[in-house]
Amino acid sequence: NAGVMQNPRHLVRRRGQEARLRCSPMKGHSHVYWYRQLPEEGLKFMVYLQKENIIDESGMPKERFSAEFPKEGPSILRIQQVVRGDSAAYFCASSMTGGETQYFGPGTRLLVL
Amino acid sequence: AQTVTQSQPEMSVQEAETVTLSCTYDTSESDYYLFWYKQPPSRQMILVIRQEAYKQQNATENRFSVNFQKAAKSFSLKISDSQLGDAAMYFCAYRIFTGANSKLTFGKGITLSVRP
Numbered sequence: 001n002a003g004v005m006q007n008p009r010h011l012v013r014r015r016g017q018e019a020r021l022r023c024s025p026m027k028g029h030s031h032v033y034w035y036r037q038l039p040e041e042g043l044k045f046m047v048y049l050q051k052e053n054i055i056d057e058s059g060m061p062k063e064r065f066s067a068e069f070p071k072e073g074p075s076i077l078r079i080q081q082v083v084r085g086d087s088a089a090y091f092c093a094s095s096m097t098g099g100e101t102q103y104f105g106p107g108t109r110l111l112v113l
Numbered sequence: 114a115q116t117v118t119q120s121q122p123e124m125s126v127q128e129a130e131t132v133t134l135s136c137t138y139d140t141s142e143s144d145y146y147l148f149w150y151k152q153p154p155s156r157q158m159i160l161v162i163r164q165e166a167y168k169q170q171n172a173t174e175n176r177f178s179v180n181f182q183k184a185a186k187s188f189s190l191k192i193s194d195s196q197l198g199d200a201a202m203y204f205c206a207y208r209i210f211t212g213a214n215s216k217l218t219f220g221k222g223i224t225l226s227v228r229p
Contacts, residue, residue, distance in 0.1 A: 033216065042117075042204055042219035043158070056216060089156060098215045104150075104158035 002027065004094050004105035005074075012111045019079040019086070021108045025094030031055075032075040033102055034067060037089040048098075049075060055098070082112045115140045117207050119220035126195045127228050133180075134190045134223050136205030144210035147181065147188045148217070153201040161203070164188065166210070192225075200227045 005024040013019050025032050030051050035043040048056040049069040060067065064082075069075040079086055089109050093102035116139045126132035138147070149161040164172045164181050171179050176196075180189045192199055205220040 031215070035217070035219075042221045043217070045216040045218070048215055059216070091158060093158075093217075095215070099210070101148075101160060101163060102215075102217060103160065106155070106157050109156075 004029075004092055004103055006090075006092050006105035006108050008108060009106060010109045010111070012113065013082050014113050015083055016081050019082050019110055019112075021077040021079075021090050021092075021110070023075040023077070023092030023094075023105060025075070025092075026103055029094035029096050029103075031095045031098055031100075032069050033093045033095075034075075034077050035091045035093065037091060037107075039088075043091060046077070050098075079110075082110075084112045086110060087112045115142075115207055115209070115218050117205050117218050117220040119205055119223050121223050122221075123224045123226070125226045125228060126192070126199075128195055128197060130195055131191060131193045132195055132225065134192070134203050134205075134225065136188045136190070136220055138186050138188065138205070138207050140186070140207065140209075142209055146208045146210065147179075148206040148208070149177070149179070149188075149190045150204045150206060150219075151199075151201045152204065152222070153198075158204075162190065195227050197227050197229060200225060 034046040037043045045059040047067045064080045066078045089107045091107045092105045095102045145166045147164045151159045176193045202222045204222045206217045
């Protein structure tokens with residue numbers, strides 16, 4: 001019974017490049033959440049998606065960041081034209097419904113040089 | 114807006130002893146969930162325990178239990194018989210009860226060290 005999968009686990013990008021982070025939810029889960037953790041900080045909510053729908057994107061930066069959860073395949077968090085301040089751990093969580101407990105993936109550590 | 118406060122940045126406990134980690138929160142909602150997550154050096158986020166605000170009984174999971182004081186908006190985690198594997202960052206988190214607004218709000222975390 002696989003848990004939440006995230007890949008890559010580590011990603012290095014140079015300033016101005018694009019970063020694509022992938023998240024496969026637990027089997028049977030159709031709700032996905034993305035969080036960002038800056039060094040020495042707690043996790044901050046970014047976006048909540050269901051299949052083909054963005055439910056809540058109140059935590060997403062207005063520019064350069066986008067997220068999708070297509071009918072088939074993993075959820076993708078996309079960061080265009082990365083800057084050093086985007087260096088962080090990005091966690092994905094999934095739940096069976098919007099009201100259920102969220103289970104987290106291992107995170108993707110993004111380093112922007 | 115909901116906020117979660119963990120005022121102690123670090124704590125230390127002797128192996129086999131008991132330690133309590135503090136958390137307070139602020140909300141105008143009456144129905145919500147509270148959680149404690151553990152983040153070991155691997156950085157994986159692991160759910161430790163969950164409390165529904167409408168339940169008066171404090172949640173327990175083996176060596177982990179909470180002291181939930183709804184009126185005081187306090188939610189502390191007690192770890193009994195501490196083990197070396199309990200060393201980690203612990204995050205308190207809050208979520209509103211309804212499904213549409215499901216985001217977790219986290220505190221800044223507390224680093225727990227366990228002395229052998």
